[in-house]
Amino acid sequence: MNSYKCVNCGVAASALYKTYGPSVLKLTKCESCKGVIDKYIEYDPVIVMIDLVLMSKEAQRHIIYNTEFKSYWKLFIILIMLETYGVWRNDSLFNIAINTVCNIKNNSTMNSTYITLPINISVPEPWMSDCKGWAYEEKESLDLFIWEKDFYIQFLSIFTVSLARVLKSFSLANMSLLFTLPMLVWGNSDTPPATRLLHYLMVFVYSFIFFYNTFRVLYESPKIVTAVVLTISYCIKYLTTFHMTPFIRKITR
Ligand SMILES: [Zn+2]
Known part of the structure:
Protein backbone atom coordinates (compact mmCIF):
# COMPACT_ATOMS: atom_id res chain seq x y z
CA MET A 1 0.00 0.00 0.00
CA ASN A 2 1.97 2.96 -1.29
CA SER A 3 -0.74 5.57 -0.87
CA TYR A 4 1.43 8.27 0.70
CA LYS A 5 4.03 10.43 -0.94
CA CYS A 6 7.26 12.01 0.23
CA VAL A 7 6.57 15.75 0.46
CA ASN A 8 10.13 16.61 -0.61
CA CYS A 9 10.56 14.52 -3.77
CA GLY A 10 7.12 13.04 -4.50
CA VAL A 11 8.23 9.39 -4.32
CA ALA A 12 5.55 6.95 -3.08
CA ALA A 13 5.81 5.74 0.50
CA SER A 14 4.00 3.09 2.51
CA ALA A 15 3.94 4.79 5.90
CA LEU A 16 4.45 8.26 7.37
CA TYR A 17 5.59 7.11 10.81
CA LYS A 18 6.18 4.04 12.94
CA THR A 19 4.98 3.61 16.50
CA TYR A 20 7.16 2.04 19.14
CA GLY A 21 4.87 1.64 22.10
CA PRO A 22 2.02 3.93 23.17
CA SER A 23 3.96 7.21 23.36
CA VAL A 24 6.92 6.73 21.03
CA LEU A 25 6.53 7.72 17.41
CA LYS A 26 9.24 7.93 14.76
CA LEU A 27 8.83 9.75 11.45
CA THR A 28 9.75 7.60 8.44
CA LYS A 29 12.65 8.63 6.22
CA CYS A 30 12.35 8.68 2.45
CA GLU A 31 14.32 5.98 0.63
CA SER A 32 14.94 8.25 -2.32
CA CYS A 33 15.90 11.65 -0.89
CA LYS A 34 16.73 10.49 2.67
CA GLY A 35 14.61 13.32 4.12
CA VAL A 36 11.65 12.97 6.50
CA ILE A 37 8.69 11.82 4.38
CA ASP A 38 6.19 14.25 5.88
CA LYS A 39 7.43 16.75 8.43
CA TYR A 40 4.03 18.45 8.41
CA ILE A 41 2.29 15.73 10.45
CA GLU A 42 4.01 17.18 13.50
CA TYR A 43 3.31 20.79 12.53
CA ASP A 44 0.54 23.04 13.75
CA PRO A 45 -2.27 23.43 11.16
CA VAL A 46 -1.65 27.20 11.16
CA ILE A 47 1.92 26.66 9.93
CA VAL A 48 0.62 24.31 7.22
CA MET A 49 -1.88 27.01 6.18
CA ILE A 50 0.83 29.66 5.98
CA ASP A 51 3.02 27.38 3.85
CA LEU A 52 0.02 26.69 1.61
CA VAL A 53 -0.61 30.40 1.09
CA LEU A 54 3.09 30.77 0.22
CA MET A 55 2.50 28.01 -2.36
CA SER A 56 4.97 25.50 -0.94
CA LYS A 57 4.85 22.26 -2.95
CA GLU A 58 5.70 20.28 0.19
CA ALA A 59 2.61 21.60 1.97
CA GLN A 60 0.46 20.88 -1.09
CA ARG A 61 1.73 17.30 -1.28
CA HIS A 62 1.03 16.94 2.44
CA ILE A 63 -2.62 17.98 2.02
CA ILE A 64 -3.27 16.16 -1.27
CA TYR A 65 -1.57 12.84 -0.55
CA ASN A 66 -0.96 12.46 3.15
CA THR A 67 -4.08 13.77 4.87
CA GLU A 68 -7.70 12.72 4.82
CA PHE A 69 -8.99 16.28 4.25
CA LYS A 70 -12.51 14.80 4.32
CA SER A 71 -14.38 18.08 4.29
ZN1 LIG B 1 11.81 11.90 -0.77
Whole structure:
Protein backbone atom coordinates (compact mmCIF):
# COMPACT_ATOMS: atom_id res chain seq x y z
CA MET A 1 0.00 0.00 0.00
CA ASN A 2 1.97 2.96 -1.29
CA SER A 3 -0.74 5.57 -0.87
CA TYR A 4 1.43 8.27 0.70
CA LYS A 5 4.03 10.43 -0.94
CA CYS A 6 7.26 12.01 0.23
CA VAL A 7 6.57 15.75 0.46
CA ASN A 8 10.13 16.61 -0.61
CA CYS A 9 10.56 14.52 -3.77
CA GLY A 10 7.12 13.04 -4.50
CA VAL A 11 8.23 9.39 -4.32
CA ALA A 12 5.55 6.95 -3.08
CA ALA A 13 5.81 5.74 0.50
CA SER A 14 4.00 3.09 2.51
CA ALA A 15 3.94 4.79 5.90
CA LEU A 16 4.45 8.26 7.37
CA TYR A 17 5.59 7.11 10.81
CA LYS A 18 6.18 4.04 12.94
CA THR A 19 4.98 3.61 16.50
CA TYR A 20 7.16 2.04 19.14
CA GLY A 21 4.87 1.64 22.10
CA PRO A 22 2.02 3.93 23.17
CA SER A 23 3.96 7.21 23.36
CA VAL A 24 6.92 6.73 21.03
CA LEU A 25 6.53 7.72 17.41
CA LYS A 26 9.24 7.93 14.76
CA LEU A 27 8.83 9.75 11.45
CA THR A 28 9.75 7.60 8.44
CA LYS A 29 12.65 8.63 6.22
CA CYS A 30 12.35 8.68 2.45
CA GLU A 31 14.32 5.98 0.63
CA SER A 32 14.94 8.25 -2.32
CA CYS A 33 15.90 11.65 -0.89
CA LYS A 34 16.73 10.49 2.67
CA GLY A 35 14.61 13.32 4.12
CA VAL A 36 11.65 12.97 6.50
CA ILE A 37 8.69 11.82 4.38
CA ASP A 38 6.19 14.25 5.88
CA LYS A 39 7.43 16.75 8.43
CA TYR A 40 4.03 18.45 8.41
CA ILE A 41 2.29 15.73 10.45
CA GLU A 42 4.01 17.18 13.50
CA TYR A 43 3.31 20.79 12.53
CA ASP A 44 0.54 23.04 13.75
CA PRO A 45 -2.27 23.43 11.16
CA VAL A 46 -1.65 27.20 11.16
CA ILE A 47 1.92 26.66 9.93
CA VAL A 48 0.62 24.31 7.22
CA MET A 49 -1.88 27.01 6.18
CA ILE A 50 0.83 29.66 5.98
CA ASP A 51 3.02 27.38 3.85
CA LEU A 52 0.02 26.69 1.61
CA VAL A 53 -0.61 30.40 1.09
CA LEU A 54 3.09 30.77 0.22
CA MET A 55 2.50 28.01 -2.36
CA SER A 56 4.97 25.50 -0.94
CA LYS A 57 4.85 22.26 -2.95
CA GLU A 58 5.70 20.28 0.19
CA ALA A 59 2.61 21.60 1.97
CA GLN A 60 0.46 20.88 -1.09
CA ARG A 61 1.73 17.30 -1.28
CA HIS A 62 1.03 16.94 2.44
CA ILE A 63 -2.62 17.98 2.02
CA ILE A 64 -3.27 16.16 -1.27
CA TYR A 65 -1.57 12.84 -0.55
CA ASN A 66 -0.96 12.46 3.15
CA THR A 67 -4.08 13.77 4.87
CA GLU A 68 -7.70 12.72 4.82
CA PHE A 69 -8.99 16.28 4.25
CA LYS A 70 -12.51 14.80 4.32
CA SER A 71 -14.38 18.08 4.29
CA TYR A 72 -12.87 19.29 1.02
CA TRP A 73 -16.27 19.24 -0.66
CA LYS A 74 -17.60 21.67 1.97
CA LEU A 75 -14.73 23.99 1.17
CA PHE A 76 -15.50 23.50 -2.50
CA ILE A 77 -19.16 24.53 -2.05
CA ILE A 78 -18.21 27.57 0.04
CA LEU A 79 -15.67 28.71 -2.55
CA ILE A 80 -18.11 28.21 -5.43
CA MET A 81 -20.66 30.28 -3.51
CA LEU A 82 -18.06 32.98 -3.01
CA GLU A 83 -17.27 33.03 -6.72
CA THR A 84 -20.99 33.11 -7.46
CA TYR A 85 -21.45 36.01 -5.06
CA GLY A 86 -18.80 38.02 -6.89
CA VAL A 87 -20.32 37.38 -10.32
CA TRP A 88 -23.84 37.95 -9.01
CA ARG A 89 -22.81 41.29 -7.50
CA ASN A 90 -21.28 42.10 -10.84
CA ASP A 91 -17.99 42.48 -9.01
CA SER A 92 -15.24 40.22 -10.38
CA LEU A 93 -12.55 40.23 -13.03
CA PHE A 94 -14.90 38.22 -15.25
CA ASN A 95 -17.61 40.90 -14.96
CA ILE A 96 -15.16 43.70 -15.66
CA ALA A 97 -14.12 41.84 -18.83
CA ILE A 98 -17.74 41.29 -19.89
CA ASN A 99 -18.80 44.88 -19.15
CA THR A 100 -15.86 46.15 -21.14
CA VAL A 101 -16.10 43.81 -24.13
CA CYS A 102 -19.91 43.88 -24.31
CA ASN A 103 -20.02 47.62 -23.72
CA ILE A 104 -22.38 47.39 -20.74
CA LYS A 105 -22.57 50.64 -18.77
CA ASN A 106 -26.22 51.02 -17.82
CA ASN A 107 -26.55 49.01 -14.60
CA SER A 108 -25.92 51.75 -12.10
CA THR A 109 -27.22 50.02 -8.95
CA MET A 110 -24.46 47.44 -8.82
CA ASN A 111 -20.72 47.83 -8.75
CA SER A 112 -20.41 47.71 -12.47
CA THR A 113 -16.86 48.39 -13.44
CA TYR A 114 -16.23 49.43 -17.01
CA ILE A 115 -12.74 50.00 -18.36
CA THR A 116 -12.19 52.14 -21.43
CA LEU A 117 -9.82 50.26 -23.69
CA PRO A 118 -7.27 52.01 -25.89
CA ILE A 119 -8.21 49.69 -28.75
CA ASN A 120 -11.67 48.74 -29.94
CA ILE A 121 -12.66 45.14 -29.23
CA SER A 122 -15.99 43.98 -30.55
CA VAL A 123 -17.81 40.74 -29.80
CA PRO A 124 -18.51 38.33 -32.71
CA GLU A 125 -22.02 38.90 -34.08
CA PRO A 126 -23.58 35.54 -32.90
CA TRP A 127 -22.47 36.33 -29.34
CA MET A 128 -24.33 39.62 -29.15
CA SER A 129 -27.47 37.96 -27.76
CA ASP A 130 -25.45 36.50 -24.88
CA CYS A 131 -24.03 39.96 -24.27
CA LYS A 132 -27.58 41.24 -23.87
CA GLY A 133 -28.21 38.43 -21.36
CA TRP A 134 -25.52 39.92 -19.15
CA ALA A 135 -26.94 43.44 -19.22
CA TYR A 136 -29.20 43.45 -16.19
CA GLU A 137 -32.21 45.63 -15.88
CA GLU A 138 -32.27 48.15 -13.06
CA LYS A 139 -32.27 45.78 -10.07
CA GLU A 140 -33.95 48.04 -7.54
CA SER A 141 -37.17 47.98 -9.49
CA LEU A 142 -37.29 44.18 -9.39
CA ASP A 143 -38.51 42.40 -6.32
CA LEU A 144 -36.16 40.59 -4.03
CA PHE A 145 -37.22 37.13 -5.14
CA ILE A 146 -36.09 37.67 -8.73
CA TRP A 147 -32.85 39.11 -7.49
CA GLU A 148 -32.30 36.05 -5.33
CA LYS A 149 -33.22 33.75 -8.20
CA ASP A 150 -30.43 35.35 -10.14
CA PHE A 151 -27.97 34.23 -7.46
CA TYR A 152 -29.03 30.61 -7.90
CA ILE A 153 -28.77 30.92 -11.67
CA GLN A 154 -25.21 32.13 -11.30
CA PHE A 155 -24.51 29.37 -8.81
CA LEU A 156 -25.91 26.71 -11.13
CA SER A 157 -23.98 28.09 -14.05
CA ILE A 158 -20.65 28.28 -12.24
CA PHE A 159 -21.22 24.94 -10.52
CA THR A 160 -21.97 23.21 -13.84
CA VAL A 161 -18.83 24.67 -15.31
CA SER A 162 -16.81 23.53 -12.30
CA LEU A 163 -18.18 19.98 -12.03
CA ALA A 164 -15.12 18.56 -13.75
CA ARG A 165 -12.99 20.13 -11.06
CA VAL A 166 -14.59 18.35 -8.12
CA LEU A 167 -11.34 17.14 -6.70
CA LYS A 168 -9.78 18.07 -3.46
CA SER A 169 -6.76 19.65 -5.05
CA PHE A 170 -9.09 21.94 -6.94
CA SER A 171 -10.72 23.11 -3.74
CA LEU A 172 -7.25 23.71 -2.43
CA ALA A 173 -6.13 25.79 -5.40
CA ASN A 174 -9.44 27.60 -5.42
CA MET A 175 -8.73 28.91 -1.94
CA SER A 176 -7.00 31.86 -3.55
CA LEU A 177 -10.53 33.10 -4.26
CA LEU A 178 -10.67 34.13 -0.61
CA PHE A 179 -8.48 37.07 -1.56
CA THR A 180 -11.39 38.60 -3.47
CA LEU A 181 -13.22 38.99 -0.14
CA PRO A 182 -11.69 42.35 0.90
CA MET A 183 -12.94 44.01 -2.28
CA LEU A 184 -16.33 42.29 -2.08
CA VAL A 185 -16.77 43.41 1.53
CA TRP A 186 -15.18 46.85 1.58
CA GLY A 187 -15.30 47.91 -2.05
CA ASN A 188 -18.03 50.48 -2.74
CA SER A 189 -19.21 52.75 -5.52
CA ASP A 190 -16.37 55.18 -4.75
CA THR A 191 -13.71 52.56 -5.49
CA PRO A 192 -12.04 53.61 -8.77
CA PRO A 193 -12.40 51.09 -11.62
CA ALA A 194 -8.62 50.86 -11.98
CA THR A 195 -8.21 49.84 -8.31
CA ARG A 196 -10.88 47.20 -8.66
CA LEU A 197 -9.33 45.87 -11.87
CA LEU A 198 -5.85 45.79 -10.33
CA HIS A 199 -7.06 43.97 -7.22
CA TYR A 200 -8.91 41.28 -9.18
CA LEU A 201 -6.04 40.98 -11.65
CA MET A 202 -3.62 40.35 -8.79
CA VAL A 203 -5.93 37.71 -7.31
CA PHE A 204 -6.25 36.14 -10.76
CA VAL A 205 -2.48 35.98 -11.28
CA TYR A 206 -2.01 34.53 -7.79
CA SER A 207 -4.72 31.93 -8.39
CA PHE A 208 -3.24 31.05 -11.80
CA ILE A 209 0.16 30.40 -10.24
CA PHE A 210 -1.48 28.47 -7.39
CA PHE A 211 -3.36 26.24 -9.85
CA TYR A 212 -0.17 25.83 -11.85
CA ASN A 213 1.71 24.61 -8.76
CA THR A 214 -1.09 22.28 -7.69
CA PHE A 215 -1.24 20.80 -11.20
CA ARG A 216 2.49 20.25 -11.19
CA VAL A 217 2.23 18.46 -7.84
CA LEU A 218 -0.76 16.41 -8.94
CA TYR A 219 0.14 15.37 -12.50
CA GLU A 220 3.88 15.98 -12.58
CA SER A 221 3.43 17.17 -16.16
CA PRO A 222 6.01 19.32 -17.97
CA LYS A 223 5.89 23.07 -17.20
CA ILE A 224 4.81 24.21 -20.66
CA VAL A 225 2.05 21.55 -20.92
CA THR A 226 0.71 22.59 -17.51
CA ALA A 227 0.65 26.27 -18.48
CA VAL A 228 -1.08 25.58 -21.82
CA VAL A 229 -3.67 23.22 -20.31
CA LEU A 230 -4.38 25.72 -17.56
CA THR A 231 -4.80 28.62 -20.00
CA ILE A 232 -7.15 26.56 -22.17
CA SER A 233 -9.25 25.48 -19.15
CA TYR A 234 -9.57 29.10 -17.98
CA CYS A 235 -10.75 30.12 -21.47
CA ILE A 236 -13.25 27.25 -21.61
CA LYS A 237 -14.54 28.05 -18.13
CA TYR A 238 -15.14 31.74 -18.84
CA LEU A 239 -16.55 31.14 -22.32
CA THR A 240 -18.98 28.54 -20.95
CA THR A 241 -20.05 30.87 -18.12
CA PHE A 242 -20.53 33.66 -20.66
CA HIS A 243 -22.90 31.57 -22.80
CA MET A 244 -24.44 29.47 -20.01
CA THR A 245 -25.77 32.22 -17.73
CA PRO A 246 -27.96 34.03 -20.31
CA PHE A 247 -29.20 30.60 -21.46
CA ILE A 248 -30.24 29.43 -17.96
CA ARG A 249 -31.70 32.86 -17.25
CA LYS A 250 -33.81 32.56 -20.40
CA ILE A 251 -35.23 29.10 -19.60
CA THR A 252 -36.01 29.99 -15.97
CA ARG A 253 -37.79 33.23 -16.82
ZN1 LIG B 1 11.81 11.90 -0.77
